[in-house]
Amino acid sequence: MSGLSEIPQRHADLTDEAAAWLAALDAGSADVAAFEAWREADIRHAVAFVEVAGTWRDMDALRIAQGDMHRDVVAEPVVAERPGRRNILRAAASVAVVVVAGGGFAYRATARDMATTAVGQRKTVAAAPGLSLDLNTDSRVYWKDGTPTRVWLERGEIAVRLGRAHRLELSTPGGRFRLEPGAYNARLRGAGCELAVLAGGGMFESAARRIGAGDVALANGGQLTLRDVADLGPVTAWQHDTLVLNGQSLDYALAEMNRYLPGKIVIGDPDLSRLRLGGTFATTDPGEFLRALRTSFGVRATTSANGGIVLTRA
Amino acid sequence: MGWLRDIDRWFLAEVLPHAVAYRAKAAHFCGRDDADDLVQEAYARVLKTPDFRAIVSARGFVLTIVHNLALERLRRANVVRIDLLASLDMLDVADPAPDAFAVAAGRSDMQRLLHLIDGLPPQCARVLHMRKIQGMPPIAIAEALSISVSTVEKHIAKGLALVTKARRDSEAQVEEVCPAFPKSRSVTLT
Numbered sequence: 337m338s339g340l341s342e343i344p345q346r347h348a349d350l351t352d353e354a355a356a357w358l359a360a361l362d363a364g365s366a367d368v369a370a371f372e373a374w375r376e377a378d379i380r381h382a383v384a385f386v387e388v389a390g391t392w393r394d395m396d397a398l399r400i401a402q403g404d405m406h407r408d409v410v411a412e413p414v415v416a417e418r419p420g421r422r423n424i425l426r427a428a429a430s431v432a433v434v435v436v437a438g439g440g441f442a443y444r445a446t447a448r449d450m451a452t453t454a455v456g457q458r459k460t461v462a463a464a465p466g467l468s469l470d471l472n473t474d475s476r477v478y479w480k481d482g483t484p485t486r487v488w489l490e491r492g493e494i495a496v497r498l499g500r501a502h503r504l505e506l507s508t509p510g511g512r513f514r515l516e517p518g519a520y521n522a523r524l525r526g527a528g529c530e531l532a533v534l535a536g537g538g539m540f541e542s543a544a545r546r547i548g549a550g551d552v553a554l555a556n557g558g559q560l561t562l563r564d565v566a567d568l569g570p571v572t573a574w575q576h577d578t579l580v581l582n583g584q585s586l587d588y589a590l591a592e593m594n595r596y597l598p599g600k601i602v603i604g605d606p607d608l609s610r611l612r613l614g615g616t617f618a619t620t621d622p623g624e625f626l627r628a629l630r631t632s633f634g635v636r637a638t639t640s641a642n643g644g645i646v647l648t649r650a
Numbered sequence: 651m652g653w654l655r656d657i658d659r660w661f662l663a664e665v666l667p668h669a670v671a672y673r674a675k676a677a678h679f680c681g682r683d684d685a686d687d688l689v690q691e692a693y694a695r696v697l698k699t700p701d702f703r704a705i706v707s708a709r710g711f712v713l714t715i716v717h718n719l720a721l722e723r724l725r726r727a728n729v730v731r732i733d734l735l736a737s738l739d740m741l742d743v744a745d746p747a748p749d750a751f752a753v754a755a756g757r758s759d760m761q762r763l764l765h766l767i768d769g770l771p772p773q774c775a776r777v778l779h780m781r782k783i784q785g786m787p788p789i790a791i792a793e794a795l796s797i798s799v800s801t802v803e804k805h806i807a808k809g810l811a812l813v814t815k816a817r818r819d820s821e822a823q824v825e826e827v828c829p830a831f832p833k834s835r836s837v838t839l840t
Contacts, residue, residue, distance in 0.1 A: 347686060347687070347690060348811075351811050351815055352811045355806075355807040355808070355811035356811075359803045359804070359807035360807075362781075362803075362806065363800075363802065363806075364788075368653070379697055379698055380690065382658075382697050383690060383697055385658075386654070386661050386662060386666075386693075387693075389654060389658065390662050390666045391810060391813050391814045394760075394763055395763065395778070395782035395813075396782065398760055398782060399783050399785055459790075460787060460793075462784035462785065462786060468784070468785050468786065497785065499785070
């Protein structure tokens, strides 16, 4: 049984490798085929990976437990824009110290908290235990922790992820939703709010009908209209900084694209409005979109003096 | 976790929670130094089982494998404790470890997991906390900490590896509370 002293070291190395794969898969940067090949290559790789995945899974359980453990902690929420407030938490109970180390969350009971994004900006906020909010461009949201946690969407669009055992009351100009654990996309449209249920479900105002996964509901003046949407992919595409078009008019495409641009794109030739477009475009850089318009339809883009872009036939 | 196969999910749910018991049994016969290696080898056999769904007791199944592997090793070895080999042959494959401590002794102990994360290098702990406890996506963590996504990935990989190893070590300590044969490997020539 010689050479045994090397074996624990080898295990440690495999654990490192497996953890690197898992982190890459989690971040979406891994070549999945290469990962499968690595796992197939040696059964010890598969063992190391499943063990690391076990730790990863158990940490998920922490997220849910944390929400309950820290319900009594009184302090202010720590959001991305106010990292300095971590210090306030250092005086809190010893369990809270663990949270502080991670730039964690906690809340105070008296005031609402707020997050905003400027045009072209996107932001993720861990608002309360079990609640994460993604703000799309030009948005403003308030929240207050409690049972249930309450969120007010005042401008723009948010993605909501609500953890197990949590409830959320989402107030919009169009009416109020009571949501179960799940994933949602809420977007204000005029005086109304469009809520897409990706996972989970909930109720609207005093309506008897439950909205469930796959539903897209438009709330307006306290009334709810359900819309049939085959694919929710385009609804959430903004979370990857993309705009998905599937035969929509140029008018529509520009309205969507302009949400992200400080210098707006306008149509200089009314005939162009009738163009129908398809494809996936980056919302962070209109150049790609404009090049596609030029090569597919011969549309020319001219930058005006005020920074806007005018589209005309070439 | 879409990257897990069915057998991995089964392994996580049925096999891994009893890691302390396997480890104790392995240490019982092979000594603490080799126990980890033996358990890893048993896991490898388990993960190669094509009809894993038919296994009634994953715990018993893995303990049997550990037992058989220990037997193989001892027979291959040039020097061996005679009393140990005898005991290994005579003992049936019943679990040597009392259930009271063996069942997932701390596998699901969240407080300890939190402490392990807390004990990581500061930036590593911070990133892991944001990712797993606050549920922030890697790109949002990168923005919040003004680091690149690939650095976030490195911190997560490092933290995950360190915590996994620390849990394995703590399993080795739990095993010490189990009354067993003396672990010193007094070797006798056969």
